[in-house]
Amino acid sequence: MAVDVGEAGRAGVSGTGGDDDVESVDGGGGIAKEHRESVAGRITMIVGAFDANSPTLSLSQLTERTGLPKSTVHRMADQLVEFKWLERTPTGYRLGIRFFEVGGLVSSRTHLRERALPFLQDLQAATRHPVHLGILDGRDVVILEKLWGHESAMLPTRVGGRMPAHCTAAGKALLAFAPDKAIEEVLAGGLERRTGRTIVVPELFRQELATVRTAHWALETEENVAGLRCVAAPIRGAGRAIAAVSVSGPVHKVDVSRCVPLVRRCAADIWNHLFGRRTTTEPGPVVDSRHPWDVEQWWDWLEQTAGEWM
Numbered sequence: 001m002a003v004d005v006g007e008a009g010r011a012g013v014s015g016t017g018g019d020d021d022v023e024s025v026d027g028g029g030g031i032a033k034e035h036r037e038s039v040a041g042r043i044t045m046i047v048g049a050f051d052a053n054s055p056t057l058s059l060s061q062l063t064e065r066t067g068l069p070k071s072t073v074h075r076m077a078d079q080l081v082e083f084k085w086l087e088r089t090p091t092g093y094r095l096g097i098r099f100f101e102v103g104g105l106v107s108s109r110t111h112l113r114e115r116a117l118p119f120l121q122d123l124q125a126a127t128r129h130p131v132h133l134g135i136l137d138g139r140d141v142v143i144l145e146k147l148w149g150h151e152s153a154m155l156p157t158r159v160g161g162r163m164p165a166h167c168t169a170a171g172k173a174l175l176a177f178a179p180d181k182a183i184e185e186v187l188a189g190g191l192e193r194r195t196g197r198t199i200v201v202p203e204l205f206r207q208e209l210a211t212v213r214t215a216h217w218a219l220e221t222e223e224n225v226a227g228l229r230c231v232a233a234p235i236r237g238a239g240r241a242i243a244a245v246s247v248s249g250p251v252h253k254v255d256v257s258r259c260v261p262l263v264r265r266c267a268a269d270i271w272n273h274l275f276g277r278r279t280t281t282e283p284g285p286v287v288d289s290r291h292p293w294d295v296e297q298w299w300d301w302l303e304q305t306a307g308e309w310m
Helices: 005-010 039-048 059-066 070-082 097-103 107-127 169-175 180-188 202-215 256-276 295-309
Strands: 086-089 092-095 131-137 140-147 162-164 218-221 228-235 243-250
Touching: 039 059, 039 070, 059 070, 059 092, 070 086, 107 131, 107 140, 107 243, 107 256, 131 169, 140 169, 162 169, 169 180, 169 202, 169 218, 169 228, 169 243, 180 202, 228 256, 243 256
Parallel strands: none
Antiparallel strands: 086 092, 131 140, 131 243, 140 162, 218 228, 228 243
16 A cells, blocks of 8 residues: 555554554454554554445444554544545545555556456356456455346455355366465365355365366356356466456356356457467567466566556
């Protein structure tokens, strides 16, 4: 976040601004104690208190969610309002316009979304179902784009939101072509049972990923949300998946046999649009087919060349 620590300290946001600032706290959403006592850590806690279900929070709610002293939250929240990271509402605070402004600067993800958007629109038009574009981040899938369909009201998803990777079709499509360490991270965190259909046995989950790896598409039926089905395909070449595209909707309306080829075609078209239709004079990665790039290398290349060709 673009708040200068020196300026923030002079304005009274430093971690030594008063007795309440050095008080030990138990909150923080998993942030280490030494970070909770820093300016950046406390700002992170305040900003992280907001979510899709609570876009507006009162001072008392912010205090409860962060575990910070109320006077600290009040002072820092007011200064974040001054810098336009937060906005005041009649009932409390909400995220400010600065987040919208800087969100578009996440270059490689933004460019991937922009390049994929025409194909996502084609997929939504063909299926009439909601379409998602997502990437893997730890144990979650982060949604880069969502196109609304005729049954979107049923979907608890939003752009920038997260879904658990282990019980979503997009997550399975990404994990099936992810490094072993990514799969182990998911398993180590436990396979949370979201519904009665969620796969929670590690060996069964590995078998599911093996099936996805062979088929090149993934299916999820009521594993994350009761009544919903999702079909997804990885966006990839010969190596790791850089993202996944999916179609979701009510179980009785998502025709798997019809959606699978459309979703796979969309994923392939996005990949080809990014990497497959180039002349020798156009910028592009030189990749040894015997040693396909992993997802980190593709992201690095996207970052480096975004300004040249996207």
